[in-house]
Amino acid sequence: MKRLEYDVVILGGGAAGMGAIRGALSQNxxxxxxxxxxxxxxxxxxxxxxxxxxxxxxxxxxxxxxxEMYLEKLKxxxxxxxxxxxxxxxxxxxxxxxxxxGIYKIRYGALVxxxxxxxxxxxALRVPGSRPSGIFTAGLAQHFVNLENRLPGRKxxxxxxxxxxLIMARRLTLEGVEVEGVYEIMPYQGGLTRNVVQCLxxxxxxxxxxxxxxxxxxxxxxxxxxxxxFIDGNPVSGTERFIGCDTLIASVGLIxxxxxxxxxxxxxxxxxAVVDDLMRTSVDNIFAAGNNVCIHDLVDFVTVEGEGAxxxxxRVAKKEKMPKRVGIFKKGKGIRVxxxxxxxxxxxxxxxxxxxxxxxxxxxxxxxxxxKTVLNAKPSEMIEFTLDPTKYNLKGEIELSAVEAKR
Amino acid sequence: MGCVxxxxxxxxxxxxxxxxxxxxxxxxxxxxxxxxxxxxxxxxLPDVGWGVTxxxxxxxxxxxxxxxxxxRAKYCSRGNEMYTELSEELNFKIKRTGSLVAxxxxxxxxxxEELLKRGKxxxxxxxxxxxxxxxxEIEPNLSREIVAALYSPNAGVLxxxxxxxxxxxxALNNGAKIHLSTKVExxxxxxxxxxxxxxxxxFLFDVVVNAAGLWADELAESAGVKVTPLHPRRGQYILLxxxxxxxxxxxxxxxxxxxxxxxxxxxxxxxxxxxxxxxxLPIEKEVTETTAEGLSKVVKKAKKLVPxxxxxxxxxxxxxxxxENDIKDFVIKRESNMIHIVATRSPxxxxxxxxxxxxxxxxxEKLNLQKKDDFHPIRKAIPKIVDMSDEEKEKLISQNPSYxxxxxxxxxxxxxxxxxxxxxxxxxxxxxxxRTTAMFGRCQGSFCMVKIMNIMRRExxxxxxxxxxxxxxxxxVDGVVR
Numbered sequence: 001m002k003r004l005e006y007d008v009v010i011l012g013g014g015a016a017g018m019g020a021i022r023g024a025l026s027q028n029x030x031x032x033x034x035x036x037x038x039x040x041x042x043x044x045x046x047x048x049x050x051x052x053x054x055x056x057x058x059x060x061x062x063x064x065x066x067x068e069m070y071l072e073k074l075k076x077x078x079x080x081x082x083x084x085x086x087x088x089x090x091x092x093x094x095x096x097x098x099x100x101x102g103i104y105k106i107r108y109g110a111l112v113x114x115x116x117x118x119x120x121x122x123x124a125l126r127v128p129g130s131r132p133s134g135i136f137t138a139g140l141a142q143h144f145v146n147l148e149n150r151l152p153g154r155k156x157x158x159x160x161x162x163x164x165x166l167i168m169a170r171r172l173t174l175e176g177v178e179v180e181g182v183y184e185i186m187p188y189q190g191g192l193t194r195n196v197v198q199c200l201x202x203x204x205x206x207x208x209x210x211x212x213x214x215x216x217x218x219x220x221x222x223x224x225x226x227x228x229x230f231i232d233g234n235p236v237s238g239t240e241r242f243i244g245c246d247t248l249i250a251s252v253g254l255i256x257x258x259x260x261x262x263x264x265x266x267x268x269x270x271x272x273a274v275v276d277d278l279m280r281t282s283v284d285n286i287f288a289a290g291n292n293v294c295i296h297d298l299v300d301f302v303t304v305e306g307e308g309a310x311x312x313x314x315r316v317a318k319k320e321k322m323p324k325r326v327g328i329f330k331k332g333k334g335i336r337v338x339x340x341x342x343x344x345x346x347x348x349x350x351x352x353x354x355x356x357x358x359x360x361x362x363x364x365x366x367x368x369x370x371x372k373t374v375l376n377a378k379p380s381e382m383i384e385f386t387l388d389p390t391k392y393n394l395k396g397e398i399e400l401s402a403v404e405a406k407r
Numbered sequence: 408m409g410c411v412x413x414x415x416x417x418x419x420x421x422x423x424x425x426x427x428x429x430x431x432x433x434x435x436x437x438x439x440x441x442x443x444x445x446x447x448x449x450x451x452l453p454d455v456g457w458g459v460t461x462x463x464x465x466x467x468x469x470x471x472x473x474x475x476x477x478x479r480a481k482y483c484s485r486g487n488e489m490y491t492e493l494s495e496e497l498n499f500k501i502k503r504t505g506s507l508v509a510x511x512x513x514x515x516x517x518x519x520e521e522l523l524k525r526g527k528x529x530x531x532x533x534x535x536x537x538x539x540x541x542x543x544e545i546e547p548n549l550s551r552e553i554v555a556a557l558y559s560p561n562a563g564v565l566x567x568x569x570x571x572x573x574x575x576x577x578a579l580n581n582g583a584k585i586h587l588s589t590k591v592e593x594x595x596x597x598x599x600x601x602x603x604x605x606x607x608x609x610f611l612f613d614v615v616v617n618a619a620g621l622w623a624d625e626l627a628e629s630a631g632v633k634v635t636p637l638h639p640r641r642g643q644y645i646l647l648x649x650x651x652x653x654x655x656x657x658x659x660x661x662x663x664x665x666x667x668x669x670x671x672x673x674x675x676x677x678x679x680x681x682x683x684x685x686x687x688l689p690i691e692k693e694v695t696e697t698t699a700e701g702l703s704k705v706v707k708k709a710k711k712l713v714p715x716x717x718x719x720x721x722x723x724x725x726x727x728x729x730x731e732n733d734i735k736d737f738v739i740k741r742e743s744n745m746i747h748i749v750a751t752r753s754p755x756x757x758x759x760x761x762x763x764x765x766x767x768x769x770x771x772e773k774l775n776l777q778k779k780d781d782f783h784p785i786r787k788a789i790p791k792i793v794d795m796s797d798e799e800k801e802k803l804i805s806q807n808p809s810y811x812x813x814x815x816x817x818x819x820x821x822x823x824x825x826x827x828x829x830x831x832x833x834x835x836x837x838x839x840x841x842r843t844t845a846m847f848g849r850c851q852g853s854f855c856m857v858k859i860m861n862i863m864r865r866e867x868x869x870x871x872x873x874x875x876x877x878x879x880x881x882x883x884v885d886g887v888v889r
Contacts, residue, residue: 100804100812101804121849131725132876133875139853144857149887150872150884219693
């Protein structure tokens with residue numbers, strides 16, 4: 001067994017992990033990245049569409065471009081690729097890692113979790129019927145098309161209107177696959193409006209709201225699905241319709257990946273790591289950033305979050321005394337997701353929230369104070385704002401809410 | 408193949424055909440390879456253990472449920488005991504979790520008392536009725552509404568397909584042959600021999616064992632043997648990624664409809680709910696679809712037993728078919744050197760080693776077969792990195808670094824294991840899945856499928872387009888991006 005020791009160890013080399021590397025290096029910490037794949041970049045590598053980098057690089061880039069440009073900023077860290085963490089012992093600050101060169105025990109001063117998210121597979125929805133091939137998560141289909149140069153099929157439907165599903169509807173159309181439609185069980189879209197316009201409307205792909213699959217057909221390869229209207233999550237009988245297709249792309253939710261640590265740190269009801277404004281989890285020397293904290297819309301935000309987590313992790317590793325948590329955020333009426341759960345009320349910080357249903361006009365409130373007015377607020381579009389402890393009282397219990405108002 | 412005339416005086420080994428590589432056929436084939444005979448296995452599907460064997464609850468039943476004087480009662484508890492040694496020889500995992508039958512009222516307690524009596528007649532050891540509190544001590548997540556429970560420490564769980572894989576591998580190692588994707592259409596008596604008409608030609612054998620599962624009745628009939636007709640009984644299941652929610656196999660009190668819907672820990676540390684018990688028509692032997700009604704029934708009944716069940720942890724649903732007949736018992740029919748094993752419904756899995764032992768024993772005696780002195784009883788399993796100590800892991804990785812490359816992140820299956828599964832016969836994604844548990848986890852293969860296909864491409868030399876999930880038309884990708 002080989003033993004290693006670093007100030008900061010970062011789990012995952014996607015956007016958040018790369019940000020954390022940069023943050024930790026800026027504090028002159030020794031940094032080790034542990035990455036499952038053969039390189040950094042994470043899901044950026046297969047996102048060959050544009051829309052990345054508007055905040056960080058002030059220009060529109062593709063995923064691989066964003067990855068390469070950011071990677072150029074990173075000098076002087078160690079990395080283990082194709083390496084998987086088997087176990088975290090937070091008491092002794094030890095990781096157990098397996099790779100082709102053996103088993104490693106790695107001691108960390110501080111740890112940054114940047115493990116991202118995984119897609120909810122179609123199978124988890126318990127849709128009745130058969131179990132043929134031809135059913136993909138949007139990310140898997142994207143992997144086949146963009147990295148392996150392979151088509152998943154010839155006629156597809158997309159279930160769920162999450163961003164990767166919308167992007168894959170366009171991608172498959174461009175590659176000559178007939179995309180029959182996108183079906184969303186909720187009465188509103190799951191992805192960004194930008195993607196609904198650029199990926200569906202521009203290509204005449206219909207989006208069917210309040211509609212989803214009730215049966216899968218085909219013994220060996222998918223032969224079709226039955227879809228129906230849904231009200232409050234239940235199919236409406238008599239509205240069933242058969243669609244012949246050989247491919248089903250599921251974009252039905254992302255789940256923060258915290259399986260390694262869900263017994264070590266506090267996890268929120270939406271599955272994300274609970275963090276404070278320093279990106280610190282419930283364990284003082286474990287930090288988290290990116291989609292394993294909460295599902296983000298923009299990679300740029302993830303990078304910034306990672307940079308903060310990396311910097312603070314390095315400070316903890318170097319035994320700097322860190323401020324204590326003094327405030328706790330509660331989700332009030334109208335709010336489904338919050339990115340930060342606690343605050344030290346020391347510095348201004350970014351908070352991201354999602355509303356729990358579409359609102360024509362939403363007034364975001366912090367306790368009884370109005371914070372921001374948002375037109376066309378949707379659960380699919382994260383609302384970003386800065387909380388400055390000199391402007392708001394951030395001590396004790398703080399309620400964030402969204403109130404619907406008439407324009 | 409075909410009829411071979413031998414010079415007078417020369418002794419040739421008898422040729423034995425086993426039809427069906429489910430758990431029963433596999434164990435019979437392996438048992439025969441202990442003797443000086445030629446064994447050939449015929450399997451309609453592309454892999455072993457993919458029929459009835461694949462989609463059942465995977466339980467080693469204790470044997471209290473079966474009416475005395477049935478074949479079920481005769482074989483169940485004996486089969487259960489035989490699994491301990493068998494699992495050591497063939498290196499598949501079993502877990503003696505014990506089982507509880509929960510009673511929710513006094514009427515059900517009466518039924519538990521009957522089961523206890525029946526169990527004693529059937530020779531089931533260590534069976535006892537527990538008070539509510541003792542039952543909850545063994546199974547803290549069991550419903551608080553129960554009043555008593557029948558406890559058997561000998562019940563257990565296993566992955567039935569692993570038994571079929573292991574038995575076939577060991578049989579092949581000891582000289583047997585297997586014909587996969589080869590459907591036996593009919594059996595004809597031809598003098599002293601039997602002629603099998605198959606999808607891949609005609610074969611002649613001296614002894615035929617029909618263990619064709621759902622099709623055993625039709626095959627027997629083709630040979631002119633009358634057996635009880637079969638109909639499929641469908642069982643729908645929900646598999647949850649919620650480990651350790653139960654420790655034992657939990658049954659409701661049985662009714663006339665069967666053993667009811669259970670909650671059990673699987674050998675792979677997931678939780679299984681089911682099955683339903685739906686009698687389908689005899690022509691519906693391939694109707695393995697799940698239904699909205701079936702799945703909601705599973706949810707309702709399972710939650711009654713274990714209220715803590717968390718459906719948001721669903722991995723997938725599936726359904727299997729059990730071969731059922733009207734007399735609700737196994738039928739073993741002998742006709743000269745032909746044996747038909749029909750209606751091996753529950754507890755067929757538990758009974759399988761005992762049935763295999765008896766049937767082979769019978770033929771051995773009848774035809775005076777001689778033991779081989781070079782039979783190797785041990786089958787080496789595919790190494791399982793996640794179950795090893797750090798020292799064992801290090802040793803294996805130093806010999807073969809691919810055992811350090813994790814491919815399936817959910818279940819921590821390495822490249823070395825996938826390569827080994829291919830060497831053990833996996834030719835499809837399901838073949839890999841059911842040998843390694845890769846793609847069995849919470850991502851259902853969305854992260855590792857491409858990597859596994861690339862390993863298969865390298866090891867088997869297949870193109871991406873040729874790789875299938877399971878059956879010939881279940882390809883994954885369709886052509887190259889233009």
